Amino acid sequence: MSEIRKHYFLDEHCIIASGRSKRPSAPKAYSDEQVSSKCAFCSGNEDQTPAATAVYKGGMILRDIDEGRIKDWDIRCIPNLYPALSPQTDNGMLSKKPTTKTLKGYGFHEVIIEGPDHGSRIQRFTDSEMLLLMKVYRDRVLHYRSHDGVEYVSLFKNWGKKAGASLEHTHSQLIAIPVMPSTMVKELVSIKQLDHCPYCRIAQNESGGERCIYENDHFIMLAPYFSRVPYEIWIVPKQHIESLSSFNDDMLSYLGDCIRRAVTLLDKAIPGLAYNYMFFQDQDPDYHLNVRIAPVTSIAAGFEMNTGIYINSTSPETAVKHLLENT
Amino acid sequence: MSEIRKHYFLDEHCIIASGRSKRPSAPKAYSDEQVSSKCAFCSGNEDQTPAATAVYKGGMILRDIDEGRIKDWDIRCIPNLYPALSPQTDNGMLSKKPTTKTLKGYGFHEVIIEGPDHGSRIQRFTDSEMLLLMKVYRDRVLHYRSHDGVEYVSLFKNWGKKAGASLEHTHSQLIAIPVMPSTMVKELVSIKQLDHCPYCRIAQNESGGERCIYENDHFIMLAPYFSRVPYEIWIVPKQHIESLSSFNDDMLSYLGDCIRRAVTLLDKAIPGLAYNYMFFQDQDPDYHLNVRIAPVTSIAAGFEMNTGIYINSTSPETAVKHLLENT
Numbered sequence: 077m078s079e080i081r082k083h084y085f086l087d088e089h090c091i092i093a094s095g096r097s098k099r100p101s102a103p104k105a106y107s108d109e110q111v112s113s114k115c116a117f118c119s120g121n122e123d124q125t126p127a128a129t130a131v132y133k134g135g136m137i138l139r140d141i142d143e144g145r146i147k148d149w150d151i152r153c154i155p156n157l158y159p160a161l162s163p164q165t166d167n168g169m170l171s172k173k174p175t176t177k178t179l180k181g182y183g184f185h186e187v188i189i190e191g192p193d194h195g196s197r198i199q200r201f202t203d204s205e206m207l208l209l210m211k212v213y214r215d216r217v218l219h220y221r222s223h224d225g226v227e228y229v230s231l232f233k234n235w236g237k238k239a240g241a242s243l244e245h246t247h248s249q250l251i252a253i254p255v256m257p258s259t260m261v262k263e264l265v266s267i268k269q270l271d272h273c274p275y276c277r278i279a280q281n282e283s284g285g286e287r288c289i290y291e292n293d294h295f296i297m298l299a300p301y302f303s304r305v306p307y308e309i310w311i312v313p314k315q316h317i318e319s320l321s322s323f324n325d326d327m328l329s330y331l332g333d334c335i336r337r338a339v340t341l342l343d344k345a346i347p348g349l350a351y352n353y354m355f356f357q358d359q360d361p362d363y364h365l366n367v368r369i370a371p372v373t374s375i376a377a378g379f380e381m382n383t384g385i386y387i388n389s390t391s392p393e394t395a396v397k398h399l400l401e402n403t
Numbered sequence: 404m405s406e407i408r409k410h411y412f413l414d415e416h417c418i419i420a421s422g423r424s425k426r427p428s429a430p431k432a433y434s435d436e437q438v439s440s441k442c443a444f445c446s447g448n449e450d451q452t453p454a455a456t457a458v459y460k461g462g463m464i465l466r467d468i469d470e471g472r473i474k475d476w477d478i479r480c481i482p483n484l485y486p487a488l489s490p491q492t493d494n495g496m497l498s499k500k501p502t503t504k505t506l507k508g509y510g511f512h513e514v515i516i517e518g519p520d521h522g523s524r525i526q527r528f529t530d531s532e533m534l535l536l537m538k539v540y541r542d543r544v545l546h547y548r549s550h551d552g553v554e555y556v557s558l559f560k561n562w563g564k565k566a567g568a569s570l571e572h573t574h575s576q577l578i579a580i581p582v583m584p585s586t587m588v589k590e591l592v593s594i595k596q597l598d599h600c601p602y603c604r605i606a607q608n609e610s611g612g613e614r615c616i617y618e619n620d621h622f623i624m625l626a627p628y629f630s631r632v633p634y635e636i637w638i639v640p641k642q643h644i645e646s647l648s649s650f651n652d653d654m655l656s657y658l659g660d661c662i663r664r665a666v667t668l669l670d671k672a673i674p675g676l677a678y679n680y681m682f683f684q685d686q687d688p689d690y691h692l693n694v695r696i697a698p699v700t701s702i703a704a705g706f707e708m709n710t711g712i713y714i715n716s717t718s719p720e721t722a723v724k725h726l727l728e729n730t
Contacts (some may be wrong), residue, residue: 081628081629082629083629084601084605084627084628084629085593085594085597085601086589086590086593087710088629088712089712090629090630090631090712090713090714091712091713091714091715092630092715092718092719093714093715093716094716094717094718094721095716160706160714185451217467228710230705230706230709230710231702232705232706232708232709232711233705234704234705238406238702239702239704239705240702240703240705241704249549249668249705249706251706251710253708253710253712255712256712257709257711257712258710258711258712259711260708261415262413262709265657266413267412270412274411274412277411277683278411298412299410300409300661301408301417302408302409302411302417303417303419304417316640352704352705352708353705354705354706354708354709354710356709362502370708374567375565375566375567376561376567376577376703377561377567377568377679378557378559378560378561378567378568378679378680378681379487379557379559379576379578379681381679381681381695382557382558382559382584382586382588382681382682382683383555383557383578383580383584383585383586384415384585384586385415385416385417385418385580385582385584385585386417386418387417387418387419387420387487388417388418388420389421389422390420390421391406391419392419394421400627
């Protein structure tokens with residue numbers, strides 16, 4: 077049973093998810109070679125997971141039934157076995173203190189298994205595999221966004237133990253929540269006070285500059301001037317577009333190209349690097365979708381927690397030089 | 404040369420501190436037994452560090468001179484060899500992009516070596532050692548707060564490699580910065596909209612409750628209802644008091660008792676646990692000082708970075724039961 081709790085006096089939330097402490101500990105190594113027969117995400121082990129909510133196979137979208145599981149799939153979406161939130165939860169107001177406020181633990185937590193093979197890595201995905209993954213991202217966000225009570229769908233990938241991945245089989249995650257996250261509220265409030273879209277301006281200003289890593293027809297990939305962590309990368313559409321739901325297949329294909337390229341460059345520059353990537357998007361037409369890739373090379377410690385200010389030991393300009401060194 | 408950079412359009416900052424990438428890598432283990440003759444923080448190795456800015460010895464406050472170092476000290480404050488910010492920096496506006504803003508890399512970064520012995524731990528500090536540490540905290544914050552251009556002094560302790568400590572000899576740190584951190588701005592804006600102090604109310608409401616860990620005459624130690632991480636602990640003065648500078652020695656002594664007790668309980672419940680603790684305080688009389696202890700048991704990953712919402716697998720109520728189990 078999870079519970080979403082509001083801060084004493086700030087518009088911030090945390091999720092108390094006691095069920096998640098039962099998760100198995102993370103694997104010890106992330107080796108391309110290691111193929112575990114016990115991995116529940118591997119092709120053939122479908123019955124070790126909850127029934128899939130969506131199975132992408134040969135151009136079709138299917139769904140597991142209780143009696144059996146679909147085999148030979150391309151991408152498989154399953155409910156997280158240790159969900160942070162759950163659609164069944166309805167535990168009402170738990171706290172009797174007037175300064176505190178308890179929200180329901182309502183929500184959805186889904187795992188997107190990006191491919192059937194344990195050793196697969198998105199940097200080796202073909203164009204069509206990458207496009208399919210982007211389509212799944214779009215589909216699943218749209219699917220959960222349309223549920224009553226869902227205010228935001230967080231779509232992200234944790235890669236590597238240091239980035240919080242508890243299983244090594246390549247996967248993304250999606251958590252649909254009944255509150256608007258403070259990160260998005262803060263951005264939207266600031267954006268609405270401007271007479272222009274700051275992301276449109278970032279895309280224009282950074283184009284061709286020392287922080288630009290790559291550009292294609294629809295996107296710019298850059299190391300942001302404001303980089304919280306070493307080798308942070310942002311992918312920003314050149315066109316003002318608020319969310320994945322407005323992406324056509326052509327744009328999805330270009331986006332997939334950017335993500336694969338970013339991950340490939342990072343892995344070449346710092347082999348085995350753990351990273352998180354996150355989609356920032358909203359239904360509000362003032363928002364401008366962006367994807368942020370945050371490699372894990374350091375620890376946010378006391379100073380960062382105290383001030384919200386990150387100390388980054390590698391400037392984005394230096395990171396770009398390193399990333400593009402051997403290209 | 405460090406540089407404080409403002410976010411493209413939010414009132415947030417990061418510090419680009421390229422010099423810090425030269426830091427030696429963190430030690431491999433945190434063993435009570437291990438005594439390294441090479442540790443620059445150990446008594447006898449004073450000449451391996453920059454000259455101390457303040458040396459506390461037998462009730463006196465001294466200062467190293469270039470020709471020699473003070474020996475047999477109780478607590479020693481030195482400039483960080485790999486500072487995030489530096490008083491000498493004055494590199495002006497580095498960026499030519501109109502959407503970005505560069506601040507000076509001005510500031511101070513100090514290490515407070517809490518004792519001469521490599522194996523010392525604050526949970527074994529005597530009352531007078533603990534009181535001295537609190538006095539040093541108060542002195543050093545006051546000292547830097549009075550410098551021109553300093554807007555905030557962040558005082559914190561990282562304990563254990565997983566909490567970002569790059570050296571194992573017990574120490575705290577202080578970073579004085581020329582901007583008001585977004586964490587404090589956000590809190591102060593919210594507090595000023597209320598007709599009461601939320602921390603005064605927290606201290607009242609949590610007193611004697613299921614989240615209360617300990618109380619003495621001046622402080623309450625609690626697991627906050629809004630706990631971002633498992634076993635998070637807050638220490639809140641019962642009296643409305645904005646910063647350490649207003650603490651008399653009696654209050655410092657009670658505060659030291661709380662911090663030592665918190666660290667002792669955490670270490671008993673989860674031996675070897677890494678943690679960060681941070682002082683939240685301000686000169687604004689509306690603020691109410693509080694100390695937050697954040698143990699490191701999990702990783703803030705994609706979801707947390709995307710939403711600012713932390714998933715905590717142990718409720719504060721459960722954590723308190725565990726912490727008080729054997730007391």
